[in-house]
Amino acid sequence: MNADGAAPHIELAGVSRTYLQGSVEEVRALQALDLEFAPGAFVSVEGPSGCGKTTLLNLLGLLDAPTEGEVRWNGRSVGALSDRERARLRLRGVGFIFQRFYLLPTLTARENVELPMRALGVPRAERARRASELLSEVGLSGRERAFPHQLSGGEEQRVAVARAVANQPGLLLADEPTGELDSAHAQGILDLVERVRRARSATLILVTHNPEVAARADRHLTMRDGKVVRDTRGA
Numbered sequence: 396m397n398a399d400g401a402a403p404h405i406e407l408a409g410v411s412r413t414y415l416q417g418s419v420e421e422v423r424a425l426q427a428l429d430l431e432f433a434p435g436a437f438v439s440v441e442g443p444s445g446c447g448k449t450t451l452l453n454l455l456g457l458l459d460a461p462t463e464g465e466v467r468w469n470g471r472s473v474g475a476l477s478d479r480e481r482a483r484l485r486l487r488g489v490g491f492i493f494q495r496f497y498l499l500p501t502l503t504a505r506e507n508v509e510l511p512m513r514a515l516g517v518p519r520a521e522r523a524r525r526a527s528e529l530l531s532e533v534g535l536s537g538r539e540r541a542f543p544h545q546l547s548g549g550e551e552q553r554v555a556v557a558r559a560v561a562n563q564p565g566l567l568l569a570d571e572p573t574g575e576l577d578s579a580h581a582q583g584i585l586d587l588v589e590r591v592r593r594a595r596s597a598t599l600i601l602v603t604h605n606p607e608v609a610a611r612a613d614r615h616l617t618m619r620d621g622k623v624v625r626d627t628r629g630a
């Protein structure tokens with residue numbers, strides 16, 4: 396399996412995800428999706444709360460597995476990989492920018508950004524240099540030693556973006572990444588994410604309710620009740 400960080404060709408074939416709520420009630424979060432994402436695509440995803448957007452990102456990012464159907468990376472079913480192979484692919488190949496940013500509270504901003512590089516064995520000096528560069532790109536130079544509780548919500552989110560792109564992944568998944576930010580910072584975050592995408596020719600799949608943000612994508616998916624009800628191309 397290709398885990399060198401190049402943008403993957405991703406396919407979903409007949410993918411459903413059902414959650415069991417209690418022991419009997421089922422929530423059908425995704426229903427029989429057939430989708431293909433070309434390497435380097437910039438795709439926006441919108442749709443009402445509960446329609447399955449986060450569930451879709453979790454499957455694409457190998458954090459979760461479908462209850463039916465297959466997710467394929469470069470033609471290979473990721474369900475056939477060992478846990479170890481899948482973890483490695485996720486670490487090297489996927490950058491997540493979540494609604495909640497999950498910085499580790501006991502690590503400084505720079506240490507948080509270094510974390511995924513550490514997991515890949517990037518040497519200390521190289522890690523520190525790249526983390527500083529990334530933090531300055533998101534407008535946080537000088538705050539490298541701050542702990543998450545000493546940062547504003549928007550600043551924490553920018554650290555999280557720097558961390559997500561630290562390993563230069565081929566697939567970037569963003570779940571409403573600009574929701575908490577004012578428009579200047581939202582633009583800054585998107586500029587950064589797009590710059591990384593272009594530099595690596597990475598694929599970017601972005602959940603957003605913001606029409607200005609969605610307008611930057613070159614393909615637009617609209618979801619409802621676990622299905623894609625609209626799939627249009629062009630800005």
Ligand SMILES: Nc1ncnc2c1ncn2[C@@H]1O[C@H](COP(=O)(O)OP(=O)(O)OP(=O)(O)O)[C@@H](O)[C@H]1O
Binds near residue numbers: 415
């Ligand atoms: N772990 C879970 N257990 C049970 N049901 C879940 C779980 N996660 C999500 N769901 C349900 O699956 C459906 C899709 O959820 P999902 O989080 O994908 O929606 P979403 O489109 O991301 O919504 P939002 O815009 O509010 O973030 C919802 O009905 C939700 O309640």
Ligand SMILES: [Mg+2]
Binds near residue numbers: 448570
């Ligand atoms: Mg969601």
